[in-house]
Amino acid sequence: MKRPPQGGRFSFLSTPARHTPRPLTDFFDEVCMNLAATASLPDLPSARWSRALRASGLLDLSVPREYGGRGVGWEEVLQTLRDLSERDGTLARLFAVHHLQLASVLLLGSREQRERLLPLSVERDWLWGEAVDHQERRLLAREHRRGGFLLQGGRHDCFGAEAADWLLISAWHAPSEGLLIAALPANRDGLDRFEPNGGGLLRCHEVRLHPEDILLPPGLPWTPRAQLRGSLAALLQANIALGLAMQACDALPARVAVGGLRRLLGLGLRLSEQSAVAFEAALAAENGLTFTRSAALATLVAETAAVAQQAVEVGLREEGVHARLLAGAT
Structure with a gap:
């Protein structure tokens, strides 16, 4: 079977970048020691793993070079994911969720949204989380009188959302009988995040979505x-x-x-x-x-x-x- 090359499991680790990524073998040894040392602290598990993922230097892996990322191919991203999964499933899942949202900005966002969000994500080491569910209709969107939408309701099983800096979120818009998808900072007013029993929970209390937050407006045909x-x-x-x-x-x-x-x-x-x-x-x-x-x-x-x-x-x-x-x- 195809395995990473010897002498360093990832060929892209030697690629010049904004900061030099550390070898994952050294990174994991240190992370495991830090997690063991801080296990008794009043801290959420996802918060500890999110710090570990930031320390790895892997957050900008899939971001195209034109937006300041390393722009490696998706086969190398997937190879990294497999290695993380071999070592720790929670860290692998956080890595996967993060890069799925970055790809979503590329797939769904306008040129202006891509040029605004992706370079900032690289520069500020944002960790992305997800609250997207195409079947869930408990989180509702209604038009705001000044443009955009207001979100009201909740969503379960939003893995890692409580530790994220930015979120992709979906909501049901009843008048158009369609789903909207938006990208917004996780500290937006009215947005509460919890981690009950290891599963992410979101609650929205009149959360404002501005027009520039909307990646996929409701009522448009699927593309x-x-x-x-x-x-x-x-x-x-x-x-x-x-x-x-x-x-x-x-x-x-x-x-x-x-x-x-x-x-x-x-x-x-x-x-x-x-x-x-x-x-x-x-x-x-x-x-x-x-x-x-x-x-x-x-x-x-x-x-x-x-x-x-x-x-x-x-x-x-x-x-x-x-x-x-x-x-x-x-």
Whole structure:
């Protein structure tokens, strides 16, 4: 299977940047010690992990160079995600959510929004969170008399939102029977964030959305670029699963991690690489992207996700069998 090169797992770590990223092996050793030392402090787990992610220097990884980021290819972003997933699932998920929102600004935002938000995100090390749910209608938007909208209601399962600097948020607009998506600072007046039982909770009390906050206005037809966002979200989730399966494979003796699991991982990594290439090509197509092309990517990503999930299940099963054999031998 494709693995990162020896002598440093990520080829982009030597790329000149605004600040020099640290090797992840050193970074994780220090982070684990810091987390252990501060575990007894009255601090939210997501806040500790968000500090760790900022310290890694990985927040600007996917931001194009024209906006001040490192602009690495999405295959390298996904490779980083798999490595994080092998080491710690929470950190991997925060990384994935962050880069999904940055890509969403590229996919859904206007040129002015991209030129305003992305350079500032790089300069100020913003961590992005998500409160987008296409099925949820408990968070409502209504027009403000001076333009824009007001948000009222709540949303559950907003992972990492309580530690984020900026949020992508969706709300249901009843008059148009459509969804709006906006980007706003997480400290906007009226926006409360909580972390009950490890899951993010948002409550909006007359939260003002200004016209410049709106990435996707309600009532407009869905576009191929908007469809790309869903494909990227599924691809990121698939690579978290591949990282977990790789962790299981590495933990098993070579004679145990045979055939099936390694073949699934090899197939999953190839499909992921093809999906990343197809996503970059679709992103570069700008307004020339068609629904046919975005649907083809969605199909490829679905195949990647299915293989990744199967690899996780096989890896967990092999780990369980190996553990029972070891227990029986002692």
